[in-house]
Amino acid sequence: MINIKDNLALIEQQISQSCQQASRTKETVALLAVSKTKPGALIEQAYQCGQRAFGESYVQEAVDKIAQLKHLPDICWHFIGPIQSNKTRAIAENFSWVHSIDRVKIARRLNEGRSGHDTPLNVCLQVNISGEASKSGVTVADLDELAEVIANCPHLRLRGLMAIPEKNAPLSSYSKMQNLFRQLQQQYPELDTLSMGMSGDLQAAITNGSTMVRIGSAIFGSREQ
Numbered sequence: 493m494i495n496i497k498d499n500l501a502l503i504e505q506q507i508s509q510s511c512q513q514a515s516r517t518k519e520t521v522a523l524l525a526v527s528k529t530k531p532g533a534l535i536e537q538a539y540q541c542g543q544r545a546f547g548e549s550y551v552q553e554a555v556d557k558i559a560q561l562k563h564l565p566d567i568c569w570h571f572i573g574p575i576q577s578n579k580t581r582a583i584a585e586n587f588s589w590v591h592s593i594d595r596v597k598i599a600r601r602l603n604e605g606r607s608g609h610d611t612p613l614n615v616c617l618q619v620n621i622s623g624e625a626s627k628s629g630v631t632v633a634d635l636d637e638l639a640e641v642i643a644n645c646p647h648l649r650l651r652g653l654m655a656i657p658e659k660n661a662p663l664s665s666y667s668k669m670q671n672l673f674r675q676l677q678q679q680y681p682e683l684d685t686l687s688m689g690m691s692g693d694l695q696a697a698i699t700n701g702s703t704m705v706r707i708g709s710a711i712f713g714s715r716e717q
């Protein structure tokens with residue numbers, strides 16, 4: 493049996509400790525509970541413990557759960573998975589945030605898909621920081637162009653950057669992300685989100701400026717693959 497309440501408390505404690513070690517206040521790091529593959533009932537348990545932001549990676553599964561949990565006020569859904577262009581409308585209509593934009597075409601389609609809403613879609617650009625061919629994410633070289641496209645999309649609100657450093661990535665990957673984020677903030681001072689850190693690398697991420705950690709298995713238990 494997983495105990496969501498205890499798991500959330502433990503993660504909050506780890507966030508606090510990492511913040512303390514980095515001379516940051518714990519309020520500067522938000523917790524996104526990654527609920528992909530997990531049933532609505534577990535999400536509702538986390539909600540009852542006070543958690544409001546949830547991350548999902550698979551569109552159809554997420555849309556079903558969002559409908560199922562519509563009765564929960566203030567619940568906030570973040571899309572963090574790879575984006576296929578035929579899914580952009582469903583994402584734009586159902587989510588408040590998207591962390592995984594990595595190309596211009598997807599940005600434009602999300603902008604269009606959001607046009608009927610009165611609030612913009614909050615977005616982060618996913619950066620391929622490890623430079624692996626297999627991983628998604630915009631390259632550092634293409635980052636500025638993509639940011640500019642998004643800044644000019646009326647239905648998107650650029651909030652910052654997201655990264656998934658590879659397992660056992662050197663600490664330099666994390667500090668590179670922090671530097672990229674600071675550079676982009678020079679140009680867009682309203683940026684406030686560096687989405688970085690998962691169950692296994694929360695501390696490295698917080699040490700290097702993460703403002704939002706995406707935690708799945710440490711809250712909801714391991715996922716079947």
Ligand SMILES: *Cc1c(COP(=O)(O)O)cnc(C)c1O
Nearest residue numbers: 526549572690691706707708709
């Ligand atoms: C699944 C996932 C997470 C959560 O990973 P855990 O190791 O279970 O904490 C975070 N970010 C992204 C993009 C994911 O796909």
